[in-house]
Amino acid sequence: MLKMSQFEYDAIRRHGEETYPHECCGVLLGTLDGQTRAVTKTVRCGNTRSDSPHNRYHIAPQELVRVQRQAREAGLEIVGFYHSHPDHPARWSQTDLAEAHWIGCSYVITSVERGQAKITNSFELAGETEENKHFEDEAVNVAEVAIANESTQ
Amino acid sequence: MKSQNLTKSAKPMKIYIPTPLRQYAAKQDAVVVHASTVGDALSKLTSTHPDLKRHLYTDDGKLRAFVNLYLNDEDVRYLSDKENTSVKEGDHLSIIPSIAGGIATIDSGRN
Numbered sequence: 001m002l003k004m005s006q007f008e009y010d011a012i013r014r015h016g017e018e019t020y021p022h023e024c025c026g027v028l029l030g031t032l033d034g035q036t037r038a039v040t041k042t043v044r045c046g047n048t049r050s051d052s053p054h055n056r057y058h059i060a061p062q063e064l065v066r067v068q069r070q071a072r073e074a075g076l077e078i079v080g081f082y083h084s085h086p087d088h089p090a091r092w093s094q095t096d097l098a099e100a101h102w103i104g105c106s107y108v109i110t111s112v113e114r115g116q117a118k119i120t121n122s123f124e125l126a127g128e129t130e131e132n133k134h135f136e137d138e139a140v141n142v143a144e145v146a147i148a149n150e151s152t153q
Numbered sequence: 154m155k156s157q158n159l160t161k162s163a164k165p166m167k168i169y170i171p172t173p174l175r176q177y178a179a180k181q182d183a184v185v186v187h188a189s190t191v192g193d194a195l196s197k198l199t200s201t202h203p204d205l206k207r208h209l210y211t212d213d214g215k216l217r218a219f220v221n222l223y224l225n226d227e228d229v230r231y232l233s234d235k236e237n238t239s240v241k242e243g244d245h246l247s248i249i250p251s252i253a254g255g256i257a258t259i260d261s262g263r264n
Contacts, residue, residue, distance in 0.1 A: 056255035061221035096254035103173040
């Protein structure tokens with residue numbers, strides 16, 4: 001299960017609206033407790049796929065190095081990623097699966113229709129290896145209040 | 154003088170392990186190795202934690218295409234000596250699997 005506050009949930013959806021008709025992308029930082037990933041912060045990233053930003057996304061690895069450092073300093077972990085599907089359903093594509101490599105993390109997808117965020121779904125990248133990885137539907141629990149950063153309590 | 158199982162030029166450096174690979178590195182987010190080059194550091198890492206090897210390398214021993222290596226803030230692929238680049242004490246190496254995707258070539262998925 002993926003838990004996040006209404007604030008972070010709205011931030012993800014708003015990002016997709018702002019970059020429409022291009023795909024947005026970002027990182028979910030938080031804590032991992034068993035099978036529950038609790039998001040305490042979302043980080044917007046740039047989409048480097050300037051050749052095809054309406055249907056592809058890519059986060060520069062150097063930006064990921066920076067985000068990972070930021071997470072470490074805050075006592076958080078990278079627990080997932082998000083991106084948008086402009087004028088397309090909030091379901092994973094073969095491209096999403098082929099290019100997903102963070103097994104055990106959440107991949108959140110928001111459909112944005114004509115500039116309006118519609119459905120937001122999350123999928124856990126399950127499996128053990130590149131050869132048997134697969135996406136599994138994942139419940140998203142959106143809380144009214146901020147998710148506490150348990151690592152600092 | 155105390156005997157050490159280290160090469161003379163080996164320096165202590167930290168390798169940061171990404172979330173999905175920590176289960177193969179004794180659940181550590183960082184591993185300290187004594188190494189002289191980037192390649193030596195990876196070799197030490199995978200000899201200490203052999204389960205990491207198949208996640209980082211293909212069957213023919215090549216680094217998987219989606220695995221990015223950053224020595225401090227430099228992409229190892231773009232360093233002139235690549236994995237033969239020397240390391241110094243205090244350097245850190247980040248292992249960062251790539252993040253990409255998109256709706257192009259849709260042919261599956263679930264709601």
